[in-house]
Amino acid sequence: MIAIAHFIAISFYIGAAALAATPFARPVGAPVRGVIALLATGVLMHAVALVAFARSMGAVPLAGLGPALSFAGFVLAATLLTVELLAQEVSLTLVAAPLAALPTTFANLIGLTPAAEPPGVRGIWLFAHIALSFLGIAAFATAAAAGMMYLIERRELKSRRFGAIFRFFPPLATLDRVNHLAAITGWLGLTLGVVLAGAYSIAYREMNLPQLMWGTGAWIAVSGIAVGRVIGGWQARRAAVYSSVTFIAVLVLYVRWAVKDAPEAEARRKESTDRGSFPAIFRGPLLRTTLFASLLATGVQGGYYGLFTWLPTYLKTARGLSVIGTGGYLFFLITGAFVGYICGGYVTDRLGRKKTFVLFAVLSALLIVAYTAIPAGANTAILFLGFPLGFCASAIFSGFGSYLAELYPSHLRGTGQGFTYNFGRGVGALFPAGIGFAAQSMGVGGAVIFAAAAYGIAVLALLGLPETVGRELG
Secondary structure, three states, X not given: OHHHHHHHHXXXXXXXXXXXXXXXXXXXXXXXXXXXXXXXXXXXXXHHHXXXXXXXXXXXXXXXXXHHHHHHHHHHHHHHHHHHHHHOOOOOHHHHHHHHHHHHHHHHHHOOOOOOOOOHHHHHHHHHHHHHHHHHHHHHHXXXXXXXXHHHHHHHHHOOXXXXXXXXXXXXXXXXXXXXXXXXXXXXXXHHHHHHHHHHHHHHOOOOHHHHHHHHHHHXXXXXXXXXXXXXXXXXXXXXXXXXXXXXXXXXXXXXXXXOOOHHHHHHHHHOOOOOOHHHHXXXXXXXXXXXXXXXXXXXXXXXXXXXXXXXXHHHHOOOOOOOOHHHHHHHHHHHHHHHHHHXXXXXXXXXXXXXXXXXXXXXXXXXXXXXXXXXXXXXXXHHHHHHHHHHHHHOOOOHHHHHHHOOOHHHHHHHHHHHHHHHHHHHOHHHHHHHHHHHHHHHHHHOHHHHXXXXXXXXXXXXXXXXXXXXXX
16 A cells, blocks of 8 residues: 555656646647646645554654655645745646655665654654654755756846747746745755754753764855845856756765665775775776777767767658657667667676676667668658667666676776766767768768667677676675
């Protein structure tokens, strides 16, 4: 019951965001009542899940990481619903509804396991601190979402592009007002939450210093917006930039504080005398590994960037499709890419790393050639060929992170993986430029063949790299 209700709530949050995005697909306004109805249903089912959890576990859904994350998603969704009902504008749903779905999803993935709940006044005190803090964070997120949308719409207006964003987003004044009110609400909630947390720590001599520091940092960030707007007279753009940047910084700090290595990894790191360094990945046998892994990353990413950068232009110029007409073709391509990302990992574990890379690299190259060689007038074949092309071009990435990590010892794993992948990203980004230059003489259809050649580079690079499937990481 609890898991099913959570799943339904998450589905309705995503559905509300998708429905709110309809103006991007066709020139109509977003169905306000439909979006609010989906969002309200999601909030209702989320409340049912939390009530069912409280009844079955005999504890409020605040103690424990999983229940707390679910409650955070609920508070954010409820705050969003309140704002949308008052404003009768559903554009914030596009940003904030996925934000509500994200912690709820993580809560169910890690498990809704309650922690011990303090009794009596102490429990009420802790409950009030957590609830107010979540309310403040939810309001802060709303201010940040309104700020991001303000900046996007302002840029569109300055460039005089009156497309879907202009039709869909509310007026700049409305977004500025939401940012202002949400910032004040966030400041009030976090102020009370932080004060209660500090007093609780002093009264019961229990202090989680990293958590208290993160909460204080979030309070300082939202206080800056509130003070700037009320006392400093900040204009809308300055408040939008500040709220967006500081909220992202608060999220990054939370991830840094909350995500920890496994105890076994921590113990090995303390016992090991090896320390990572950048020059070490270019010494001894690791030099060969680094060179060929960089070449592999260059080929895979060069092929991907070359294909997906120039494909819309190819469909428009070589196939005579309009900008709107390319949508269906790109839909098949992107759908195939999504399925490819999911399935590629299973194939990598089944066949092994190198065989999977060779398989998808060769198939991607062949499909690129076939895609551009189909004669004019056979656009239906182009349409359906987009799915396997997107599938193969994206499935090759699923095992990339694990393979690069397995090539290096533990003390150099992050350094080696980060360098080789990003070296490939940087050099691979030159392939779209090369295709652009070549298209002047060969046409886009002929020049895209260089993307297929990039996959050939990836296959050659694998000749110098070992198979790592089943390797024990040390």
